[in-house]
Amino acid sequence: MDAHRWIESVEADGRELGRLCRERPDTTVRSCPDWTGADLLAHAAGFCRTLDGLFAGTREARDPAIVVPPSEALQTYDVDLAALLRLLRETDPGTRVVNWSVLEDDAAYWVRRAAHEFAIHRWDAATTGDGEPAPLPADLARDGIAEFFEAFVATAFAYGFMPPNEATLVVELTDLDETLREDLPRPGPTTTIRGTASDIVLAFWHRRAPTDFHVDGDRAILEAWPHI
Missing domain, CATH: 1.20.120.450 (dinb family like domain)
Incomplete structure:
Protein backbone atom coordinates (compact mmCIF):
# COMPACT_ATOMS: atom_id res chain seq x y z
CA MET A 1 0.00 0.00 0.00
CA THR A 127 -19.99 -1.86 18.02
CA THR A 128 -21.94 0.86 19.82
CA GLY A 129 -24.81 -0.21 17.56
CA ASP A 130 -26.74 -3.47 17.50
CA GLY A 131 -25.51 -4.91 14.21
CA GLU A 132 -22.24 -6.42 13.07
CA PRO A 133 -19.64 -3.79 12.08
CA ALA A 134 -18.60 -3.68 8.44
CA PRO A 135 -15.31 -5.56 7.90
CA LEU A 136 -12.06 -3.81 7.14
CA PRO A 137 -11.28 -3.58 3.40
CA ALA A 138 -9.21 -6.61 2.41
CA ASP A 139 -6.18 -4.62 1.19
CA LEU A 140 -6.05 -2.56 4.37
CA ALA A 141 -6.54 -5.59 6.59
CA ARG A 142 -3.75 -7.47 4.77
CA ASP A 143 -1.41 -4.53 5.34
CA GLY A 144 -2.55 -4.39 8.97
CA ILE A 145 -1.49 -8.00 9.45
CA ALA A 146 1.95 -7.15 8.05
CA GLU A 147 2.22 -4.07 10.27
CA PHE A 148 1.25 -6.10 13.33
CA PHE A 149 4.21 -8.44 12.84
CA GLU A 150 6.72 -5.92 11.44
CA ALA A 151 6.16 -3.25 14.09
CA PHE A 152 4.44 -4.67 17.16
CA VAL A 153 5.57 -8.30 17.32
CA ALA A 154 9.14 -7.60 16.15
CA THR A 155 9.51 -4.78 18.68
CA ALA A 156 8.06 -6.90 21.49
CA PHE A 157 10.63 -9.62 20.78
CA ALA A 158 13.50 -7.13 20.36
CA TYR A 159 12.88 -5.51 23.75
CA GLY A 160 11.92 -8.64 25.67
CA PHE A 161 8.25 -7.78 26.11
CA MET A 162 7.31 -11.21 24.71
CA PRO A 163 9.15 -14.48 25.47
CA PRO A 164 10.72 -16.03 22.37
CA ASN A 165 9.23 -19.22 20.96
CA GLU A 166 10.36 -21.85 18.52
CA ALA A 167 7.07 -21.82 16.67
CA THR A 168 5.63 -20.76 13.34
CA LEU A 169 2.20 -19.28 12.73
CA VAL A 170 0.66 -20.04 9.34
CA VAL A 171 -2.09 -17.61 8.31
CA GLU A 172 -4.42 -18.63 5.49
CA LEU A 173 -6.34 -15.63 4.13
CA THR A 174 -9.47 -17.04 2.51
CA ASP A 175 -10.56 -13.88 0.71
CA LEU A 176 -7.14 -13.19 -0.80
CA ASP A 177 -6.11 -16.79 -1.55
CA GLU A 178 -2.82 -16.11 0.24
CA THR A 179 -0.85 -17.96 2.90
CA LEU A 180 1.57 -16.20 5.26
CA ARG A 181 4.20 -17.72 7.56
CA GLU A 182 5.50 -15.90 10.64
CA ASP A 183 8.18 -17.30 12.97
CA LEU A 184 7.69 -16.39 16.65
CA PRO A 185 10.59 -15.49 16.42
CA ARG A 186 12.36 -18.75 15.54
CA PRO A 187 10.88 -21.38 13.22
CA GLY A 188 9.29 -24.39 14.83
CA PRO A 189 6.11 -26.47 14.88
CA THR A 190 3.31 -24.77 12.98
CA THR A 191 -0.06 -23.55 14.16
CA THR A 192 -2.46 -22.72 11.36
CA ILE A 193 -5.29 -20.19 11.42
CA ARG A 194 -7.72 -19.45 8.61
CA GLY A 195 -10.10 -16.59 7.90
CA THR A 196 -10.61 -13.39 5.95
CA ALA A 197 -7.94 -10.71 6.23
CA SER A 198 -10.36 -8.55 8.22
CA ASP A 199 -11.20 -11.33 10.67
CA ILE A 200 -7.55 -12.22 11.21
CA VAL A 201 -6.32 -8.68 11.88
CA LEU A 202 -9.24 -8.14 14.24
CA ALA A 203 -8.29 -11.37 16.01
CA PHE A 204 -4.69 -10.23 16.35
CA TRP A 205 -6.01 -7.11 18.11
CA HIS A 206 -8.39 -9.20 20.27
CA ARG A 207 -11.52 -7.83 18.66
CA ARG A 208 -12.26 -11.46 17.87
CA ALA A 209 -11.03 -14.55 19.69
CA PRO A 210 -7.84 -15.83 17.98
CA THR A 211 -8.84 -19.42 18.81
CA ASP A 212 -11.97 -19.06 16.67
CA PHE A 213 -9.76 -19.27 13.58
CA HIS A 214 -7.60 -22.24 14.63
CA VAL A 215 -7.54 -25.11 12.15
CA ASP A 216 -4.37 -27.08 12.92
CA GLY A 217 -1.40 -27.35 15.29
CA ASP A 218 -0.87 -26.27 18.88
CA ARG A 219 -3.71 -24.02 20.12
CA ALA A 220 -1.61 -22.83 23.08
CA ILE A 221 -0.03 -20.02 21.02
CA LEU A 222 -3.49 -18.64 20.26
CA GLU A 223 -4.81 -19.21 23.77
CA ALA A 224 -1.92 -17.11 25.10
CA TRP A 225 -2.03 -14.57 22.24
CA PRO A 226 -0.44 -11.39 23.58
CA HIS A 227 -2.17 -8.10 24.21
CA ILE A 228 0.34 -5.78 22.53
Missing part, protein backbone atom coordinates in the same frame (compact mmCIF):
# COMPACT_ATOMS: atom_id res chain seq x y z
CA ASP A 2 1.08 3.59 -0.51
CA ALA A 3 0.69 6.82 1.44
CA HIS A 4 -2.25 7.95 -0.67
CA ARG A 5 -4.25 4.83 0.15
CA TRP A 6 -3.39 5.05 3.85
CA ILE A 7 -4.45 8.71 4.05
CA GLU A 8 -7.64 7.97 2.12
CA SER A 9 -8.40 5.34 4.74
CA VAL A 10 -7.64 7.68 7.66
CA GLU A 11 -10.07 10.22 6.25
CA ALA A 12 -12.91 7.76 5.62
CA ASP A 13 -12.56 5.84 8.87
CA GLY A 14 -11.85 8.97 10.88
CA ARG A 15 -15.04 10.62 9.72
CA GLU A 16 -17.14 7.50 10.30
CA LEU A 17 -15.65 7.05 13.77
CA GLY A 18 -16.57 10.62 14.61
CA ARG A 19 -20.11 10.22 13.33
CA LEU A 20 -20.77 7.01 15.24
CA CYS A 21 -19.23 8.19 18.51
CA ARG A 22 -21.16 11.46 18.50
CA GLU A 23 -24.41 9.63 17.73
CA ARG A 24 -23.91 7.34 20.74
CA PRO A 25 -21.57 9.15 23.17
CA ASP A 26 -22.91 7.37 26.25
CA THR A 27 -23.18 3.88 24.74
CA THR A 28 -20.66 1.21 25.71
CA VAL A 29 -18.21 0.18 23.01
CA ARG A 30 -18.82 -3.58 22.96
CA SER A 31 -15.34 -4.41 21.69
CA CYS A 32 -13.71 -2.16 24.35
CA PRO A 33 -16.23 -2.30 27.23
CA ASP A 34 -14.29 0.09 29.45
CA TRP A 35 -15.06 2.86 26.94
CA THR A 36 -18.16 4.74 25.87
CA GLY A 37 -18.46 6.33 22.45
CA ALA A 38 -17.25 9.62 23.91
CA ASP A 39 -14.22 7.87 25.48
CA LEU A 40 -13.30 6.33 22.13
CA LEU A 41 -13.61 9.71 20.44
CA ALA A 42 -11.33 11.20 23.12
CA HIS A 43 -8.76 8.47 22.46
CA ALA A 44 -8.83 9.24 18.72
CA ALA A 45 -8.49 12.98 19.36
CA GLY A 46 -5.53 12.30 21.63
CA PHE A 47 -3.88 10.24 18.90
CA CYS A 48 -4.27 13.15 16.46
CA ARG A 49 -2.71 15.63 18.88
CA THR A 50 0.09 13.24 19.85
CA LEU A 51 1.12 12.89 16.21
CA ASP A 52 1.15 16.66 15.86
CA GLY A 53 3.72 16.82 18.67
CA LEU A 54 5.81 13.99 17.25
CA PHE A 55 5.94 15.57 13.79
CA ALA A 56 6.82 18.94 15.34
CA GLY A 57 9.61 17.36 17.39
CA THR A 58 8.13 18.52 20.70
CA ARG A 59 7.37 14.99 21.92
CA GLU A 60 9.44 11.83 22.32
CA ALA A 61 8.35 8.50 20.88
CA ARG A 62 7.74 6.92 24.28
CA ASP A 63 5.98 9.89 25.89
CA PRO A 64 2.46 9.03 27.05
CA ALA A 65 -0.25 9.88 24.55
CA ILE A 66 -2.00 13.21 25.01
CA VAL A 67 -5.19 12.82 27.03
CA VAL A 68 -8.25 14.68 25.76
CA PRO A 69 -11.36 14.86 28.00
CA PRO A 70 -14.37 13.20 26.35
CA SER A 71 -16.45 16.36 26.70
CA GLU A 72 -13.78 18.32 24.84
CA ALA A 73 -13.36 15.69 22.13
CA LEU A 74 -17.07 15.87 21.33
CA GLN A 75 -16.50 19.54 20.43
CA THR A 76 -13.04 19.49 18.85
CA TYR A 77 -12.67 16.11 17.12
CA ASP A 78 -13.39 17.38 13.60
CA VAL A 79 -10.67 20.02 14.00
CA ASP A 80 -8.23 17.42 15.37
CA LEU A 81 -8.91 15.04 12.48
CA ALA A 82 -8.58 17.80 9.86
CA ALA A 83 -5.25 18.87 11.37
CA LEU A 84 -3.99 15.29 11.27
CA LEU A 85 -4.98 14.87 7.64
CA ARG A 86 -3.19 18.10 6.67
CA LEU A 87 -0.11 16.92 8.54
CA LEU A 88 -0.05 13.54 6.82
CA ARG A 89 -0.64 15.03 3.37
CA GLU A 90 1.88 17.86 3.64
CA THR A 91 4.79 15.97 5.22
CA ASP A 92 7.22 14.14 2.96
CA PRO A 93 7.02 10.42 3.89
CA GLY A 94 10.81 10.32 4.24
CA THR A 95 10.91 13.09 6.86
CA ARG A 96 12.44 11.91 10.12
CA VAL A 97 9.76 11.42 12.77
CA VAL A 98 10.60 9.24 15.76
CA ASN A 99 8.58 6.18 16.68
CA TRP A 100 8.82 3.51 19.39
CA SER A 101 9.31 0.48 17.11
CA VAL A 102 12.23 -1.27 15.43
CA LEU A 103 11.10 0.21 12.10
CA GLU A 104 12.48 3.32 10.40
CA ASP A 105 11.93 6.67 12.14
CA ASP A 106 10.05 8.41 9.37
CA ALA A 107 6.71 10.00 8.62
CA ALA A 108 5.68 7.03 6.48
CA TYR A 109 5.61 4.87 9.62
CA TRP A 110 3.00 7.15 11.17
CA VAL A 111 0.93 7.48 8.00
CA ARG A 112 0.60 3.70 8.00
CA ARG A 113 0.03 3.53 11.76
CA ALA A 114 -2.70 6.16 11.55
CA ALA A 115 -4.50 4.17 8.84
CA HIS A 116 -4.63 1.06 11.01
CA GLU A 117 -5.40 2.96 14.21
CA PHE A 118 -8.49 4.48 12.64
CA ALA A 119 -9.50 1.29 10.82
CA ILE A 120 -9.63 -0.73 14.04
CA HIS A 121 -11.28 2.05 16.01
CA ARG A 122 -13.87 2.68 13.28
CA TRP A 123 -14.79 -0.97 13.73
CA ASP A 124 -14.89 -0.42 17.51
CA ALA A 125 -17.15 2.61 17.10
CA ALA A 126 -19.60 0.53 15.08
Whole structure:
Protein backbone atom coordinates (compact mmCIF):
# COMPACT_ATOMS: atom_id res chain seq x y z
CA MET A 1 0.00 0.00 0.00
CA ASP A 2 1.08 3.59 -0.51
CA ALA A 3 0.69 6.82 1.44
CA HIS A 4 -2.25 7.95 -0.67
CA ARG A 5 -4.25 4.83 0.15
CA TRP A 6 -3.39 5.05 3.85
CA ILE A 7 -4.45 8.71 4.05
CA GLU A 8 -7.64 7.97 2.12
CA SER A 9 -8.40 5.34 4.74
CA VAL A 10 -7.64 7.68 7.66
CA GLU A 11 -10.07 10.22 6.25
CA ALA A 12 -12.91 7.76 5.62
CA ASP A 13 -12.56 5.84 8.87
CA GLY A 14 -11.85 8.97 10.88
CA ARG A 15 -15.04 10.62 9.72
CA GLU A 16 -17.14 7.50 10.30
CA LEU A 17 -15.65 7.05 13.77
CA GLY A 18 -16.57 10.62 14.61
CA ARG A 19 -20.11 10.22 13.33
CA LEU A 20 -20.77 7.01 15.24
CA CYS A 21 -19.23 8.19 18.51
CA ARG A 22 -21.16 11.46 18.50
CA GLU A 23 -24.41 9.63 17.73
CA ARG A 24 -23.91 7.34 20.74
CA PRO A 25 -21.57 9.15 23.17
CA ASP A 26 -22.91 7.37 26.25
CA THR A 27 -23.18 3.88 24.74
CA THR A 28 -20.66 1.21 25.71
CA VAL A 29 -18.21 0.18 23.01
CA ARG A 30 -18.82 -3.58 22.96
CA SER A 31 -15.34 -4.41 21.69
CA CYS A 32 -13.71 -2.16 24.35
CA PRO A 33 -16.23 -2.30 27.23
CA ASP A 34 -14.29 0.09 29.45
CA TRP A 35 -15.06 2.86 26.94
CA THR A 36 -18.16 4.74 25.87
CA GLY A 37 -18.46 6.33 22.45
CA ALA A 38 -17.25 9.62 23.91
CA ASP A 39 -14.22 7.87 25.48
CA LEU A 40 -13.30 6.33 22.13
CA LEU A 41 -13.61 9.71 20.44
CA ALA A 42 -11.33 11.20 23.12
CA HIS A 43 -8.76 8.47 22.46
CA ALA A 44 -8.83 9.24 18.72
CA ALA A 45 -8.49 12.98 19.36
CA GLY A 46 -5.53 12.30 21.63
CA PHE A 47 -3.88 10.24 18.90
CA CYS A 48 -4.27 13.15 16.46
CA ARG A 49 -2.71 15.63 18.88
CA THR A 50 0.09 13.24 19.85
CA LEU A 51 1.12 12.89 16.21
CA ASP A 52 1.15 16.66 15.86
CA GLY A 53 3.72 16.82 18.67
CA LEU A 54 5.81 13.99 17.25
CA PHE A 55 5.94 15.57 13.79
CA ALA A 56 6.82 18.94 15.34
CA GLY A 57 9.61 17.36 17.39
CA THR A 58 8.13 18.52 20.70
CA ARG A 59 7.37 14.99 21.92
CA GLU A 60 9.44 11.83 22.32
CA ALA A 61 8.35 8.50 20.88
CA ARG A 62 7.74 6.92 24.28
CA ASP A 63 5.98 9.89 25.89
CA PRO A 64 2.46 9.03 27.05
CA ALA A 65 -0.25 9.88 24.55
CA ILE A 66 -2.00 13.21 25.01
CA VAL A 67 -5.19 12.82 27.03
CA VAL A 68 -8.25 14.68 25.76
CA PRO A 69 -11.36 14.86 28.00
CA PRO A 70 -14.37 13.20 26.35
CA SER A 71 -16.45 16.36 26.70
CA GLU A 72 -13.78 18.32 24.84
CA ALA A 73 -13.36 15.69 22.13
CA LEU A 74 -17.07 15.87 21.33
CA GLN A 75 -16.50 19.54 20.43
CA THR A 76 -13.04 19.49 18.85
CA TYR A 77 -12.67 16.11 17.12
CA ASP A 78 -13.39 17.38 13.60
CA VAL A 79 -10.67 20.02 14.00
CA ASP A 80 -8.23 17.42 15.37
CA LEU A 81 -8.91 15.04 12.48
CA ALA A 82 -8.58 17.80 9.86
CA ALA A 83 -5.25 18.87 11.37
CA LEU A 84 -3.99 15.29 11.27
CA LEU A 85 -4.98 14.87 7.64
CA ARG A 86 -3.19 18.10 6.67
CA LEU A 87 -0.11 16.92 8.54
CA LEU A 88 -0.05 13.54 6.82
CA ARG A 89 -0.64 15.03 3.37
CA GLU A 90 1.88 17.86 3.64
CA THR A 91 4.79 15.97 5.22
CA ASP A 92 7.22 14.14 2.96
CA PRO A 93 7.02 10.42 3.89
CA GLY A 94 10.81 10.32 4.24
CA THR A 95 10.91 13.09 6.86
CA ARG A 96 12.44 11.91 10.12
CA VAL A 97 9.76 11.42 12.77
CA VAL A 98 10.60 9.24 15.76
CA ASN A 99 8.58 6.18 16.68
CA TRP A 100 8.82 3.51 19.39
CA SER A 101 9.31 0.48 17.11
CA VAL A 102 12.23 -1.27 15.43
CA LEU A 103 11.10 0.21 12.10
CA GLU A 104 12.48 3.32 10.40
CA ASP A 105 11.93 6.67 12.14
CA ASP A 106 10.05 8.41 9.37
CA ALA A 107 6.71 10.00 8.62
CA ALA A 108 5.68 7.03 6.48
CA TYR A 109 5.61 4.87 9.62
CA TRP A 110 3.00 7.15 11.17
CA VAL A 111 0.93 7.48 8.00
CA ARG A 112 0.60 3.70 8.00
CA ARG A 113 0.03 3.53 11.76
CA ALA A 114 -2.70 6.16 11.55
CA ALA A 115 -4.50 4.17 8.84
CA HIS A 116 -4.63 1.06 11.01
CA GLU A 117 -5.40 2.96 14.21
CA PHE A 118 -8.49 4.48 12.64
CA ALA A 119 -9.50 1.29 10.82
CA ILE A 120 -9.63 -0.73 14.04
CA HIS A 121 -11.28 2.05 16.01
CA ARG A 122 -13.87 2.68 13.28
CA TRP A 123 -14.79 -0.97 13.73
CA ASP A 124 -14.89 -0.42 17.51
CA ALA A 125 -17.15 2.61 17.10
CA ALA A 126 -19.60 0.53 15.08
CA THR A 127 -19.99 -1.86 18.02
CA THR A 128 -21.94 0.86 19.82
CA GLY A 129 -24.81 -0.21 17.56
CA ASP A 130 -26.74 -3.47 17.50
CA GLY A 131 -25.51 -4.91 14.21
CA GLU A 132 -22.24 -6.42 13.07
CA PRO A 133 -19.64 -3.79 12.08
CA ALA A 134 -18.60 -3.68 8.44
CA PRO A 135 -15.31 -5.56 7.90
CA LEU A 136 -12.06 -3.81 7.14
CA PRO A 137 -11.28 -3.58 3.40
CA ALA A 138 -9.21 -6.61 2.41
CA ASP A 139 -6.18 -4.62 1.19
CA LEU A 140 -6.05 -2.56 4.37
CA ALA A 141 -6.54 -5.59 6.59
CA ARG A 142 -3.75 -7.47 4.77
CA ASP A 143 -1.41 -4.53 5.34
CA GLY A 144 -2.55 -4.39 8.97
CA ILE A 145 -1.49 -8.00 9.45
CA ALA A 146 1.95 -7.15 8.05
CA GLU A 147 2.22 -4.07 10.27
CA PHE A 148 1.25 -6.10 13.33
CA PHE A 149 4.21 -8.44 12.84
CA GLU A 150 6.72 -5.92 11.44
CA ALA A 151 6.16 -3.25 14.09
CA PHE A 152 4.44 -4.67 17.16
CA VAL A 153 5.57 -8.30 17.32
CA ALA A 154 9.14 -7.60 16.15
CA THR A 155 9.51 -4.78 18.68
CA ALA A 156 8.06 -6.90 21.49
CA PHE A 157 10.63 -9.62 20.78
CA ALA A 158 13.50 -7.13 20.36
CA TYR A 159 12.88 -5.51 23.75
CA GLY A 160 11.92 -8.64 25.67
CA PHE A 161 8.25 -7.78 26.11
CA MET A 162 7.31 -11.21 24.71
CA PRO A 163 9.15 -14.48 25.47
CA PRO A 164 10.72 -16.03 22.37
CA ASN A 165 9.23 -19.22 20.96
CA GLU A 166 10.36 -21.85 18.52
CA ALA A 167 7.07 -21.82 16.67
CA THR A 168 5.63 -20.76 13.34
CA LEU A 169 2.20 -19.28 12.73
CA VAL A 170 0.66 -20.04 9.34
CA VAL A 171 -2.09 -17.61 8.31
CA GLU A 172 -4.42 -18.63 5.49
CA LEU A 173 -6.34 -15.63 4.13
CA THR A 174 -9.47 -17.04 2.51
CA ASP A 175 -10.56 -13.88 0.71
CA LEU A 176 -7.14 -13.19 -0.80
CA ASP A 177 -6.11 -16.79 -1.55
CA GLU A 178 -2.82 -16.11 0.24
CA THR A 179 -0.85 -17.96 2.90
CA LEU A 180 1.57 -16.20 5.26
CA ARG A 181 4.20 -17.72 7.56
CA GLU A 182 5.50 -15.90 10.64
CA ASP A 183 8.18 -17.30 12.97
CA LEU A 184 7.69 -16.39 16.65
CA PRO A 185 10.59 -15.49 16.42
CA ARG A 186 12.36 -18.75 15.54
CA PRO A 187 10.88 -21.38 13.22
CA GLY A 188 9.29 -24.39 14.83
CA PRO A 189 6.11 -26.47 14.88
CA THR A 190 3.31 -24.77 12.98
CA THR A 191 -0.06 -23.55 14.16
CA THR A 192 -2.46 -22.72 11.36
CA ILE A 193 -5.29 -20.19 11.42
CA ARG A 194 -7.72 -19.45 8.61
CA GLY A 195 -10.10 -16.59 7.90
CA THR A 196 -10.61 -13.39 5.95
CA ALA A 197 -7.94 -10.71 6.23
CA SER A 198 -10.36 -8.55 8.22
CA ASP A 199 -11.20 -11.33 10.67
CA ILE A 200 -7.55 -12.22 11.21
CA VAL A 201 -6.32 -8.68 11.88
CA LEU A 202 -9.24 -8.14 14.24
CA ALA A 203 -8.29 -11.37 16.01
CA PHE A 204 -4.69 -10.23 16.35
CA TRP A 205 -6.01 -7.11 18.11
CA HIS A 206 -8.39 -9.20 20.27
CA ARG A 207 -11.52 -7.83 18.66
CA ARG A 208 -12.26 -11.46 17.87
CA ALA A 209 -11.03 -14.55 19.69
CA PRO A 210 -7.84 -15.83 17.98
CA THR A 211 -8.84 -19.42 18.81
CA ASP A 212 -11.97 -19.06 16.67
CA PHE A 213 -9.76 -19.27 13.58
CA HIS A 214 -7.60 -22.24 14.63
CA VAL A 215 -7.54 -25.11 12.15
CA ASP A 216 -4.37 -27.08 12.92
CA GLY A 217 -1.40 -27.35 15.29
CA ASP A 218 -0.87 -26.27 18.88
CA ARG A 219 -3.71 -24.02 20.12
CA ALA A 220 -1.61 -22.83 23.08
CA ILE A 221 -0.03 -20.02 21.02
CA LEU A 222 -3.49 -18.64 20.26
CA GLU A 223 -4.81 -19.21 23.77
CA ALA A 224 -1.92 -17.11 25.10
CA TRP A 225 -2.03 -14.57 22.24
CA PRO A 226 -0.44 -11.39 23.58
CA HIS A 227 -2.17 -8.10 24.21
CA ILE A 228 0.34 -5.78 22.53
